Amino acid sequence: MSADNGTLYLVPNALDFGIEGADEAVPLDEVLPMGVLRIAARLEHWVAENARSTRAFLKRVDRIVPLARPLQQIEIVELPRPAKGGKPAASPDLGPLLTPLRGGADLGLISEAGLPAVADPGAALVEAAHAEGLSVVALPGPSSLLLALAASGLNGQSFAFVGYLPVEAAARATRLRELEALSRKARQTQILIETPYRNAAMLQALLEHLQPGTRLSVSCALTAPGAFSRSDSVARWRAQPGVLPADRPAVFALLAE
Numbered sequence: 001m002s003a004d005n006g007t008l009y010l011v012p013n014a015l016d017f018g019i020e021g022a023d024e025a026v027p028l029d030e031v032l033p034m035g036v037l038r039i040a041a042r043l044e045h046w047v048a049e050n051a052r053s054t055r056a057f058l059k060r061v062d063r064i065v066p067l068a069r070p071l072q073q074i075e076i077v078e079l080p081r082p083a084k085g086g087k088p089a090a091s092p093d094l095g096p097l098l099t100p101l102r103g104g105a106d107l108g109l110i111s112e113a114g115l116p117a118v119a120d121p122g123a124a125l126v127e128a129a130h131a132e133g134l135s136v137v138a139l140p141g142p143s144s145l146l147l148a149l150a151a152s153g154l155n156g157q158s159f160a161f162v163g164y165l166p167v168e169a170a171a172r173a174t175r176l177r178e179l180e181a182l183s184r185k186a187r188q189t190q191i192l193i194e195t196p197y198r199n200a201a202m203l204q205a206l207l208e209h210l211q212p213g214t215r216l217s218v219s220c221a222l223t224a225p226g227a228f229s230r231s232d233s234v235a236r237w238r239a240q241p242g243v244l245p246a247d248r249p250a251v252f253a254l255l256a257e
Helices: 034-042 051-062 096-100 123-133 144-152 168-184 196-209 234-239
Strands: 007-010 045-048 073-078 109-110 135-138 159-163 189-194 215-220 228-234 249-253
Touching: 007 096, 007 123, 034 051, 034 096, 045 051, 051 073, 051 234, 096 109, 096 144, 144 189, 144 215, 144 249, 168 189, 168 196, 168 249, 189 196, 196 215, 196 234, 196 249, 215 234, 228 234
Parallel strands: 007 109, 007 135, 045 073, 045 109, 159 189
Antiparallel strands: 189 249, 215 228, 215 249
16 A cells, blocks of 8 residues: 555444434533544545535534534545345445545545444445555444443354344244344354334334243443343343334344353
8 A cells, every 4th residue: 555545534423323412412522532533523535324414423523623624625425325126236436435545635434323334335435445455444433233232241252243134024033033043053142223113113023033031132322312221031021021212223132042
């Protein structure tokens, strides 16, 4: 890699994206290191999952560390969105997004929430940067997946993130049984997520299809006001299922006995 090239910084975001009022209630310096905020404040080029939420993030940064340039002068380019329906589209050419790096400027990559490139489309840009021999630096910050795993008390030595499950009930039930069987065989924690408005449906499916002795953990709205984590056997969850909010992100984890 050339010393004349810039660095691609993977800048973590807060986990409260979409939670009304959370950006006012939780200052960024309570969830992100000051070193990260200083780097974010000086970056003039960004690649983002969503430009609007990135501008909101930078406004929060500016309250703590003044931005090097006015927000209106900062370049924010969105990652190409995946095609919906039909045949899978060819992988887009992400090379143009790396242009600032080739000119010697540093570039920030940010997700809507948490660590970019982890359960996030930004991974493709990181891959493209490595393919050109460009410098990549991941900055420290919150990951809902790892925070939920740590808070769960489940097996943190062997775990897998499986993303979203099928929405259709029968397919989802089949997938849950597959994950439970894999967890039991490998003694491996299985971590999954769901769109917040389907939190209740996911919890219901977990309680309906998992075995009573399987351990289930739910972490909700991590680092935001009202955050909680609960781990218990499926049998005890069934006895006291509780209610999950439909407007707060949740992470689900299971470990079969």
